[in-house]
Amino acid sequence: MTEPAKDDGVVLTEAQKRARRSRSIAIALSLAALVILFYAMTLVKGPMVLIRPM
Amino acid sequence: MSLISEGAELRGPIDGQVLAEPSLATVGDYIALLKPRVMSLVVFTALVGLSVAPGSLHPVTAFTALLCIAVGAGASGALNMWFDADIDALMTRTARRPVPMGRVQPGEALAFGLTLSCFAVVVLGLLVNVLAAALLAFTIFFYVVVYTMWLKRSTPQNIVIGGAAGAFPPMIGWAAVTGSLSLEPILLFAIILMWTPPHFWALALYRTEDYARAGIPMLPVVAGEVSTRRHILLYTLIVVPLGIAPWPLGFAGVLYGATACVTGAIMVLLAWQVFRERRPVERAARHLFAFSILYLFLLFAVLLVERGWGGLIARIAA
Numbered sequence: 001m002t003e004p005a006k007d008d009g010v011v012l013t014e015a016q017k018r019a020r021r022s023r024s025i026a027i028a029l030s031l032a033a034l035v036i037l038f039y040a041m042t043l044v045k046g047p048m049v050l051i052r053p054m
Numbered sequence: 055m056s057l058i059s060e061g062a063e064l065r066g067p068i069d070g071q072v073l074a075e076p077s078l079a080t081v082g083d084y085i086a087l088l089k090p091r092v093m094s095l096v097v098f099t100a101l102v103g104l105s106v107a108p109g110s111l112h113p114v115t116a117f118t119a120l121l122c123i124a125v126g127a128g129a130s131g132a133l134n135m136w137f138d139a140d141i142d143a144l145m146t147r148t149a150r151r152p153v154p155m156g157r158v159q160p161g162e163a164l165a166f167g168l169t170l171s172c173f174a175v176v177v178l179g180l181l182v183n184v185l186a187a188a189l190l191a192f193t194i195f196f197y198v199v200v201y202t203m204w205l206k207r208s209t210p211q212n213i214v215i216g217g218a219a220g221a222f223p224p225m226i227g228w229a230a231v232t233g234s235l236s237l238e239p240i241l242l243f244a245i246i247l248m249w250t251p252p253h254f255w256a257l258a259l260y261r262t263e264d265y266a267r268a269g270i271p272m273l274p275v276v277a278g279e280v281s282t283r284r285h286i287l288l289y290t291l292i293v294v295p296l297g298i299a300p301w302p303l304g305f306a307g308v309l310y311g312a313t314a315c316v317t318g319a320i321m322v323l324l325a326w327q328v329f330r331e332r333r334p335v336e337r338a339a340r341h342l343f344a345f346s347i348l349y350l351f352l353l354f355a356v357l358l359v360e361r362g363w364g365g366l367i368a369r370i371a372a
Contacts, residue, residue, distance in 0.1 A: 019079060038181075
């Protein structure tokens with residue numbers, strides 16, 4: 001009597017893993033760039049960063 | 055861990071609905087969704103608007119404004135590709151885009167475009183000013199909803215009205231510096247608005263079959279070649295004086311005036327050739343399409359050098 005096959009869930013192909021990794025790196029770099037941008041703009045504006053002109 | 059296994063039909067936990075395959079989309083596919091070539095023209099015209107505007111803007115703030123405008127333009131492109139995937143697949147020029155090729159799922163393109171749109175508008179509003187952010191939000195709305203979803207498939211005047219979306223960036227650049235609008239950025243807006251129809255109709259003249267196959271009511275498809283050639287000449291005769299106008303109005307100097315007159319004369323000549331040349335119309339249309347890009351680039355480049363460059367360098371030095 002054979003046992004039912006165990007469900008391993010998702011098994012990504014190598015191409016899918018590579019694509020996912022490259023997308024993850026791009027998202028990480030984008031978020032890091034956003035952090036740097038907000039930091040730089042806070043330095044530039046100082047206390048004025050809370051004032052939003054038209 | 056995902057809900058799916060390789061090789062099996064992929065079903066979700068609710069009602070066993072079929073799920074999409076794990077994405078094979080690369081970073082390059084997502085960059086292609088942003089329409090980088092269109093984005094570069096948008097950034098350039100926004101830079102001109104930002105540079106010629108009176109007043110000062112810190113270089114980091116100027117960079118942030120341009121980045122937000124670029125991302126907003128890219129987001130519009132992604133949303134356009136999401137909505138137009140069906141007709142893109144039918145046209146030679148667009149069939150290799152990521153969504154019709156199946157490399158990016160439509161839902162991924164939609165999520166990508168919406169996320170970037172929100173980020174671009176919110177960051178521009180928080181870090182630069184609210185007017186520029188509002189103009190960017192309206193530009194995205196106009197391109198995606200008014201042009202892509204409504205006008206493009208319903209009227210041969212699609213490009214005449216829809217061209218406004220591509221004409222807003224100099225106004226956004228100007229608003230980023232001044233927090234207001236005046237005649238000068240509106241004139242830059244009008245130049246791009248009136249430049250768009252002859253530019254795209256020249257393309258449509260030698261891509262008529264493509265547009266007809268996709269069911270897009272471009273002017274050559276609906277009204278025919280003769281009417282399109284007449285319209286191209288008419289709009290060229292409108293855009294050339296508009297292109298020269300900044301000079302007599304005092305917004306630009308002699309160099310700009312000379313450039314606008316010479317390149318404008320070439321535009322009229324090429325539009326006349328399109329109007330007169332019965333066969334092959336394709337050659338004349340290709341010449342006009344190619345030169346129209348150079349025409350707009352030269353007008354804005356000279357304006358940047360003449361009006362903006364000195365001011366921009368002074369601002370960075372300050």
